[in-house]
Amino acid sequence: MKMVLAQTFILSLIGSLIGLMLTLLTSLILPKAVPIQFDVITLIIFGIVLILISLVGSLFSVLSIRKIDPLKAIG
Numbered sequence: 339m340k341m342v343l344a345q346t347f348i349l350s351l352i353g354s355l356i357g358l359m360l361t362l363l364t365s366l367i368l369p370k371a372v373p374i375q376f377d378v379i380t381l382i383i384f385g386i387v388l389i390l391i392s393l394v395g396s397l398f399s400v401l402s403i404r405k406i407d408p409l410k411a412i413g
Contacts (some may be wrong), residue, residue, distance in 0.1 A: 339399050346396040347389065354385040 358381060365374050 339404070342396055342400050343393060346392055350389040350392040354388055358385065 359374070361381070365376065368374060
């Protein structure tokens with residue numbers, strides 16, 4: 339269970355960082371006619387919330403998988 343949560347955390351962190359970089363790159367590419375402003379605290383909070391949601395989702399799936407008997411699942 340710890341391994342699945344660790345993998346989920348790493349993938350979520352990488353995904354959040356890639357999303358942050360793409361967001362900042364997009365803001366640089368947009369013309370000045372498009373007003374856009376980012377708050378660093380808001381970006382960090384959303385990143386943390388996304389990571390927590392992915393961890394909770396993986397926790398639910400791990401708990402439901404643990405209830406299944408492997409021999410019955412194989413057939």
